[in-house]
Amino acid sequence: MAGFNRRQFIHALAGTALLAPLLARGNILAESKTMVRLGVTDLSFHHATGAVVTAVLQRMGFAVERSYALHEANFEQLRVGSIDMIASAWIPSSHGLYKTRVEEQVATRELGLHYAPYALWGVPDYIPVSEVDSVEDLLKPQVKAQMHKAIQGIGPGAGITRFSLRMMDDYGLAAAGYSFRTGTQEECVGAFEKLVQTQRWGVVPLWHPQFLHFRHRIRDLKDPKGLLGSVDRAVLLARADRLDHFTATQIQVLDNIRLSNAIVAELDYAINRDGKSADQAAILWLDKNPQMLASWLAPLG
Structure with missing residues (x-):
């Protein structure tokens, strides 16, 4: 992770039960010139999981170079080989189409289960x-009269954006006076927080995990047409030809990484509202949960 060297890592873990076994494992802390190019989708909750993956890779002795791009662009970089792996790919619904395009060029491998996004x-x-209670209820006259008609989304390449644009037509929302607009994550989050501040009625296209869920109670609307896709698997998606740099044991460590929607929402809150960098949030969380990190690293002996 940028700006976090070996000495700082040891200091950050001082005083935890995890420090002694880590120091005993020279293969984990050993210097290595092997570079892993990790693509991270440029949204804060992806930054969080990317930082966790980076921390694990560094503990196995790899150098990590992270690059940040939006959804579709990230997968294109994986396809052409500019990066070795992506944290995290949402399979099969949100990013399945992008994964298919990558696999027209090169085989991929899914590793770990970072969370179960939807x-x-x-x-x-x-x-x-x-x-x-349902998206269809947005068409009720008494609801339309109170509901804020502008629906603020995020970038055009996101799965939630693709799904939402179809929903606008298939549910007849555009014809009923609603509008959907793309934007940044900050604009989407800000739209929800402004609704809460004013106690106004409105709907916002969101996802799990996301830091708003750590602070607010948000009720999912039913989607009778099933346009929002299924619950995905958020995984570390690697080019199979780049895994030659890893031993079978190291690949198993990456496959052992298990987080959850709640954990990533907590990390995302630390980034967005507690002023932590993604790396700081990841290190603090790993320091508080040494048993989880130890379970991931167990194959190293």
């Missing part, structure tokens, strides 16, 4: 469920 349209829980 897209949603959500409303603040102060909106009565009796009034708004």
Whole structure:
């Protein structure tokens, strides 16, 4: 991780039960010239998982070079070989199409299970469920009268954006006066927080995991047409031809990485609201959860 050298790593783990076994494993802390080029989708919760993966790679002696791009561009970099792996790919719904394009060029391998993401349209829980329980309820005259009509999304390459654009047409929302616009993660989050601040009715296209869920109660709207896709697997997606740099044991360590929606939402909150960098959030979390890191590293002996 940028700006975090070996001496700082040892200092960060001082005082934990994990330090002694790590120091005993020279193969983990050994210097290595092997560079891993890790693509990270340029949204904060992806930064969080990317930082965790980076920390694990560095503990196995790899140097890590991270690059940041939005969804589709990241997969194109994987396809042409500019990067070796992506943290994290959402398979099969959100990023499945991009993965297929990569595999037209090169085989891939899924490693680990970072969390179980899914897209949603959500409303603040102060909106009565009796009034708004489903996307179809947005068409009720009494709901339309109160609902903020602008629906603020994120970038055009995101799965939630693709799903939402189809929902606007298939549910007749555009014809009913609603509008959908793409933007940044900050604009999407800000739209929800502004609704809460003013206690206004509105709907925001979101996803799990995301730091808003760590702070707010957000109710998922039912999607009778099933346009929001399934629950995905968030994985480390690697080019198979780049795994030659890894031993079978090291690949097993990467495959052992298991997080959760709640863990990533916590890390994302630390980044967005506690002022931590992604690396700081990851190191602090790993320091508080040494048993989880130890379980991932167990194949190294």
